[in-house]
Amino acid sequence: MSQRTKVKQILADEKVQYDVTVKGWIRSFRNNQFIALNDGSTNNNLQIVIDPATDPALQKRFTAGAAISVRGEVIASQGKGQRVEVKAREVEILGDSDPEKYPLQLKNKPSLEYLREIAHLRFRTNTFGAVFRVRHSLAFAVHQFFNERGFVYLHTPVITASDAEGAGEMFRVTTLPLNNLPRDVDGEIDFKEDFFGRATNLTVSGQLEGELGAMAFGDIYTFGPTFRAENSNTARHLAEFWMIEPEMAFYDLEDNMNLAEAFIKYVINYVLQHNREDLEFLAQRLVEEEKQKPQQERSEMSLLEKLEFVVNNEFMRLTYTEAIDILKNSKPNKSKKFQYLIEDWGADLQSEHERYLVEKHFKKPVILTDYPAAIKAFYMKQNEDGKTVRAMDILFPGIGEIVGGSQREENYDKLVTRMEQMHLPVEELSWYLDTRRFGACPHAGFGLGFERLVLFVTGMGNIRDVIPFPRTPKSAEF
C-alpha cells in the first residue's frame, strides 16, 4: 500500500511544491472546497483544497468522521491559520460516516461525561487526542529516565497469591466453576482445585517483588497495572490503574526524595519539550472550563505556567510533625473550617489538610516525611524515636498524594516484630524476608500513580478521562 505522509510532518516541515499522499478522517468540510483533515498525529488539521467542480455526489460524502485518502500537492496556504495546505488532485473515500448517526459533530460540542460513554470514539476529539498523546509521552519519558540511569525494568506479577500487604481490597482471580464450587472435607471452598492450586488475587503493588530485584540489580522499576477493589466512586480513583514503582538498593530516604523529585521534573520537562501544541490546547481547554467557575476558584496559574513552576522550583520538604504544627495553628483549623480538625499528633492527614499545605501554605509541591508508624505500612524503616517511620509522601496541587514511598526496614528482627504486631503472616512472606537474611542493605523506593500524574499534566479534572477505558464500580465497558 502506498505509504502516507503524516499531517504532523507536513505541517512541521513547511516545505511546499511537492506531491504527497495523506490519509485521515474528515473533521469538517466547508464552502464546498475546504476539508479539515486529521490523522491523529497532531491536533492540527491539514487543510485540503478540492476542485469546486468535484462531483457533487462525492462531495456529499465529505462528512465528519469519514476516512479519506488524498493525493495532491503541498502548497503555500492562502488562508489564515496554516502555512501550508494540500491542493487535492484525487480524493478517495475509504469509509463513509453517516452524519445522521455519527456522534461527534462539531456543531453540538459533546460533554466529557457523554464522551466517557462513547470512550471508543472519544480519541477522535481534540481534547482526548491531546490527553492520550501526552500520556504516551509521559510513559515514554518514564522508561527513558530509568533506562538512562541503569535501572532494570522488572515485570512483577499481576496475579498473586499474596494478600499480605494490606494496601487495599483485592479482586479474586479464579477458574473454579462458580456454580459448582469444589469443597474440601471441612466444607470450605477447595482452592487446591483452582488454576494455581491456591487462592489468587490481582496485585495491589509490585513493591515486594521489586525489592527482590533491587537486592540483585541495585536499581529496578516496575511500570504496570495494579488494582483496588474499593467502592470509591470519585474523580481520583480507579479500580485498575498503572503504577510506577522504583526500588533502589543503597538508598536512604533523602536519596529517595531526590530521585522522586528529579523523576517528576524529568517527565514533565519531557512533555514540555515534546508536546507543546497538545499542552497549549489543553491549557486553553482548562481556561474555557474554568470560565464557568467563580473567579476565586479558578487556577492562579495557567497549565503551562504550573508545569514550568514544578520543573523550576524545589519541592518543599518537611516532616509530618512540622506539618501538624502548621495545620494546628492554621486559620481553617482555628476557625473550624476543616471537616476533620487537627488536634493531636498522630492524626492521619485528610485531603483537605494536604491541599491546605500545598495550595495555601507553601504554594508548591510538598514532600512530607517521617509519619507516625501507626498509620503506615509494615515495611517502612523505623526511626530511632520509636514512633515514626522513614516514609515520604509527595503532595501536588489539585491532586493530593502523587507519590508514596519510604526507606524500607532492612533489619530482619525489627521487620518480623512489626509484622507480628500487625498480625501479618510471617511464614507466608518468608521469600520477602530472605532479602533481610542474605545480604540486607539500606534501600528505599516509591510508587507513583501514573494516572494522577497524567491528570496533573493535562489539567483534566476526572481520572476517568486520562485512561483509555476506565474501570470503576459498576463500569467495565469496552
Added chain:
Amino acid sequence: MSQRTKVKQILADEKVQYDVTVKGWIRSFRNNQFIALNDGSTNNNLQIVIDPATDPALQKRFTAGAAISVRGEVIASQGKGQRVEVKAREVEILGDSDPEKYPLQLKNKPSLEYLREIAHLRFRTNTFGAVFRVRHSLAFAVHQFFNERGFVYLHTPVITASDAEGAGEMFRVTTLPLNNLPRDVDGEIDFKEDFFGRATNLTVSGQLEGELGAMAFGDIYTFGPTFRAENSNTARHLAEFWMIEPEMAFYDLEDNMNLAEAFIKYVINYVLQHNREDLEFLAQRLVEEEKQKPQQERSEMSLLEKLEFVVNNEFMRLTYTEAIDILKNSKPNKSKKFQYLIEDWGADLQSEHERYLVEKHFKKPVILTDYPAAIKAFYMKQNEDGKTVRAMDILFPGIGEIVGGSQREENYDKLVTRMEQMHLPVEELSWYLDTRRFGACPHAGFGLGFERLVLFVTGMGNIRDVIPFPRTPKSAEF
C-alpha cells in the same frame, strides 16, 4: 547517603588513581585478600583487594551474598581478568549472609529447575542477571522503536467484560463472596451484584481496543500483561505473559509484514549493541548446556551468530498454500515421520510442521500468509477467493510462532456476517463494529509474545526462566 559508583562504570572507564565508594554483594572471597564484588549493573565482578592484616573476625564475614560498602582507590590490576581493581581503604558489612544457609554457593552450581524454586534469589546469579538485563533492554527498545515512528502507547484494559474474542480460556475476576453467592430470581449467579455490575475476566488481548485507538491516532501499540487460563504445562506457555500489539490505520498485509520484520530486527539489534557482554555470557552458557546433547541436536550457530543472522537476512515470505505444498512433499511427511501427516489443504499447522519449514527447509525466519479462514479469528480480512484470510504468522527457529497478525476486515457487512457464522455476540461488540460504521479504512496489526522474544534472544530453553515470577498451572509463588 554518599552516592556509590556502579561497577559497570568503573570497569568501562578503565581510569585509575581516583577514590570511589562501591556497594554490592560478595560473590566470592579468596586467598584472604580478593573479594569479587557484584552490584547487578553487569555480570562482571569488581575485584576488591583488602589489606591482609584486616581483622580476621571481619574477614570471616566476607561470605557469598553478604552486602558490603567499600571505600578505596581504583588502581591498575596486577592480576588477570580485569584491567582495574579497587584497593580497599575501608570495608563495611551492610548485611551478612550465613554461608550455611545461603542457597547460592559458587561451589555447587544450582540447576535452572532449583533456581525456579528460589526465583526471589535467582536474579543474583550470572545467568539470570544477564537474562533480565537483556529483557530490560528489549522492553526499552520496543518503546523506542514505536516512539520514534510516532505510535501512541495505549494502555488497554486488563479487566474486561468482553469474552467474545475466543483467543483462549479466561480467568474470572470477581469480588462476589464465593461462600455466599448472590442469586437472581432464576437462581443464577447475579453478576449485577459483582464489582463491575457484570461478569468480568482477565484480558486475552488488547487488540480490539487497540483498533479503536488506531482509528483515531493512526498508529498505536499496546505493551501489557495478557492471560490464558489454559492447562498447558509446557516450556513455551505461561498463564500470565506480556504482549506487544501494534495496530495501524491505512496498513495492508504487506505493510504489516514490513513493520513486524523491521520491529524484530530493531529490538534484536538494540541488544546486540547494548548488551554484548550479557549475550556473550548467555552464548557460552548455551554452549555448555548443549554439551550434554548429542552432536546433531546442538545449535548450528552460536547465539550471537543466530541473532546477527536474523538481523541481516530477509525473512522468507510465502502463503499457507505454498507451505502446504512444501510440507506435503517433504521427507518427514512421505516417510510418515510427522505425528500429524499433511494430506489436505486446510490442515492446521502443528509445531512440527512450523519447525520443519523454519529449521530444515528455509533455515531462516518465515512469514506465512493467507491462511484458511476456518482456522483463524473472525476479524481477519477475507480474501476474494472466499476461503482464505489476510493473516500472517511469523515463525522462528526453536520458538515457533512469535508473531500472529493480519489485515483486519474493515467491511461492516462482511464482518457481521462472519461473526454471525461463528456465533459471536454482534450486539455486545457494537463498540468494536462502530469502527466499521464511521470512517472505516484498511488497517492491520499484530501481536508479539514478549517472553517468546526474550526466549529467542537469550537462548534460554524454558519460558519460566525469562519472566521474573512465572505463573503456570498450580504455581503462583512469590
